[in-house]
Amino acid sequence: MTSTVIVGSSVGGVRTAQALRSEGYDGEVVLVGEESELPYDKPPLSKGLLAGTATADSVRLLTQDAADRAGIRLLLGHRATRVDVAANLVELQGHDPLRYDHLVVATGARARPSPWGERPGIHVVRVLRDAQLLRQDLLDGGHVVVVGAGFIGAEVASTARLLDLEVTLVDPLPVPMSRVLNPEVGGWFVDLHRRHGVRSIFGVGVEAIDGELGDFTVRLTDGSELAAAVVVVGIGAEPNDGWLRSSGLVVDNGLVCDQYCRAVDADNVFGVGDVARWFHPGYGAEMRVEHWTNAVDQAVCVAHNIAHPDDLRVYAPVEYVWSDQHDWKVQVVGRTSGTTEHVVVGDPAEDNRFAVLYTRDGTTLSGAAVVNWPRALIGCRRALRDGSRLAQVHDALTAQASKVQE
Amino acid sequence: MAVVKADLEACQGYANCVVGAEDYFDIDDDGVVVLLRAEVSESDRGRVEEAARSCPVSALLVEDQ
Ligand SMILES: Cc1cc2nc3c(=O)[nH]c(=O)nc-3n(C[C@H](O)[C@H](O)[C@H](O)COP(=O)(O)OP(=O)(O)OC[C@H]3O[C@@H](n4cnc5c(N)ncnc54)[C@H](O)[C@@H]3O)c2cc1C
Ligand code: SF4
Numbered sequence: 001m002t003s004t005v006i007v008g009s010s011v012g013g014v015r016t017a018q019a020l021r022s023e024g025y026d027g028e029v030v031l032v033g034e035e036s037e038l039p040y041d042k043p044p045l046s047k048g049l050l051a052g053t054a055t056a057d058s059v060r061l062l063t064q065d066a067a068d069r070a071g072i073r074l075l076l077g078h079r080a081t082r083v084d085v086a087a088n089l090v091e092l093q094g095h096d097p098l099r100y101d102h103l104v105v106a107t108g109a110r111a112r113p114s115p116w117g118e119r120p121g122i123h124v125v126r127v128l129r130d131a132q133l134l135r136q137d138l139l140d141g142g143h144v145v146v147v148g149a150g151f152i153g154a155e156v157a158s159t160a161r162l163l164d165l166e167v168t169l170v171d172p173l174p175v176p177m178s179r180v181l182n183p184e185v186g187g188w189f190v191d192l193h194r195r196h197g198v199r200s201i202f203g204v205g206v207e208a209i210d211g212e213l214g215d216f217t218v219r220l221t222d223g224s225e226l227a228a229a230v231v232v233v234g235i236g237a238e239p240n241d242g243w244l245r246s247s248g249l250v251v252d253n254g255l256v257c258d259q260y261c262r263a264v265d266a267d268n269v270f271g272v273g274d275v276a277r278w279f280h281p282g283y284g285a286e287m288r289v290e291h292w293t294n295a296v297d298q299a300v301c302v303a304h305n306i307a308h309p310d311d312l313r314v315y316a317p318v319e320y321v322w323s324d325q326h327d328w329k330v331q332v333v334g335r336t337s338g339t340t341e342h343v344v345v346g347d348p349a350e351d352n353r354f355a356v357l358y359t360r361d362g363t364t365l366s367g368a369a370v371v372n373w374p375r376a377l378i379g380c381r382r383a384l385r386d387g388s389r390l391a392q393v394h395d396a397l398t399a400q401a402s403k404v405q406e
Numbered sequence: 407m408a409v410v411k412a413d414l415e416a417c418q419g420y421a422n423c424v425v426g427a428e429d430y431f432d433i434d435d436d437g438v439v440v441l442l443r444a445e446v447s448e449s450d451r452g453r454v455e456e457a458a459r460s461c462p463v464s465a466l467l468v469e470d471q
Contacts, residue, residue: 015459018459019456020457022451022452022453022455022456023452024452043462198421254465273470291461293422293460293462296422296459296460300456300460320422320425322420329418329419331420335452373437374419374420374421374433374436374437375433375434375437376433377419377421378421378424378432378433380427381421381424381425
């Protein structure tokens with residue numbers, strides 16, 4: 001029997017395993033994971049799980065039962081340490097090597113560690129245990145300092161406010177979201193945090209963190225100091241590609257793959273999710289995306305390409321990410337960075353619901369940021385797929401906005 | 407025959423399902439999923455299952471009737 005071994009038991013790995021079955025693959029499917037936990041989902045870790053509205057059980061991606069029914073063999077608690085590409089073998093810690101016909105690398109990413117020391121009370125948020133430990137410390141109360149105002153930092157700050165804690169958000173950029181969404185829109189996020197009682201210190205970095213849990217001093221680059229009970233460091237992620245280094249596979253800030261998501265020099269090895277750097281044929285460039293929907297869509301594409309090698313599909317998605325911050329459900333599609341040209345439909349301050357439409361060439365819609373407006377989001381996702389003109393989308397959304405207001 | 411079911415309370419309007427299978431899912435003005443049809447033919451099943459699994463809050467389920 002042919003065998004597909006999937007390494008990485010989070011959303012990318014789990015969805016690949018499930019999609020293989022939906023695609024009619026009848027070989028063996030083995031899902032290997034370093035963590036002994038049953039697979040769980042990550043987005044709730046900075047939201048519901050931290051707030052206490054979700055539990056470890058409610059964020060499971062797969063149960064043993066569901067795995068059995070789908071014919072997925074779970075091999076959890078074993079870290080993959082090496083691939084022997086010539087012999088089609090994956091070596092595991094504490095287990096015999098596995099032979100594969102197809103190998104799927106879905107080892108994701110890890111939080112960039114705190115450069116200011118790692119000890120109790122200084123948190124990153126990446127795995128379930130991280131979120132559980134942080135929640136315990138948050139429940140003890142006290143001032144929370146969050147370093148990094150990207151998506152995860154902003155979400156942790158907003159969840160901490162929900163728990164009624166005093167929160168300070170620190171970021172070296174003067175307007176944190178400005179690189180992705182441009183300065184004007186980034187400014188609205190700064191206002192959003194302020195409206196919800198988060199104190200923000202932007203344009204200033206962290207020099208050092210002294211002290212211990214319950215009694216930290218965060219020293220800033222402008223010489224000022226903040227007292228903190230708990231510190232959360234949200235300064236980005238790094239791909240888990242180190243275990244591939246000795247394999248001869250091309251690794252360059254992620255496993256380098258072609259437009260079919262196959263490793264460039266081993267066409268029975270595939271990359272999925274946060275760890276994959278693949279060639280996006282629509283953009284003519286290599287990309288690595290750390291978003292949930294990308295992991296799921298790429299999983300489906302890879303499963304298809306394994307099950308139907310005579311009908312290879314290219315992977316050319318429109319990027320999509322959501323983030324929940326305070327009373328904003330933020331959704332970003334397509335390409336919003338690298339351009340300053342944008343139009344806004346709706347008023348961020350007035351109705352708490354708006355869409356920002358971006359263009360790179362001055363005519364076609366290239367991306368959109370939508371807040372609290374699901375129908376506008378669908379319109380934008382369709383328009384991006386179809387290559388619609390910005391003016392056309394703008395008219396449609398303006399008409400929709402007035403219709404909803406009536 | 408399989409059917410698709412939606413948990414309207416859980417749905418958060420992310421619209422991944424609509425992008426995955428436009429002929430089965432839409433979203434109403436309040437941002438809640440609308441099932442355009444419930445019965446899933448055998449030939450559509452894989453595609454609709456994949457669309458259902460693209461829901462970030464697991465609000466959709468394809469099951470045998
Ligand atoms: C707190 C948080 C909130 C997020 N919120 C959002 C959001 O709101 N919206 C959004 O779009 N995205 C969000 N994301 C991003 C999204 O969760 C990721 O893009 C997604 O989890 C990527 O899935 P993955 O399977 O590729 O990788 P990962 O989720 O990183 O999983 C990789 C798995 O591989 C395992 N592994 C690693 N190395 C090995 C090895 N050598 N051997 C065996 N197993 C190994 C790991 O233990 C892990 O289980 C969030 C992420 C985090 C951390
Ligand atoms: S993907 Fe899920 S949350 Fe999003 S609209 Fe569909 S059912 Fe609702």
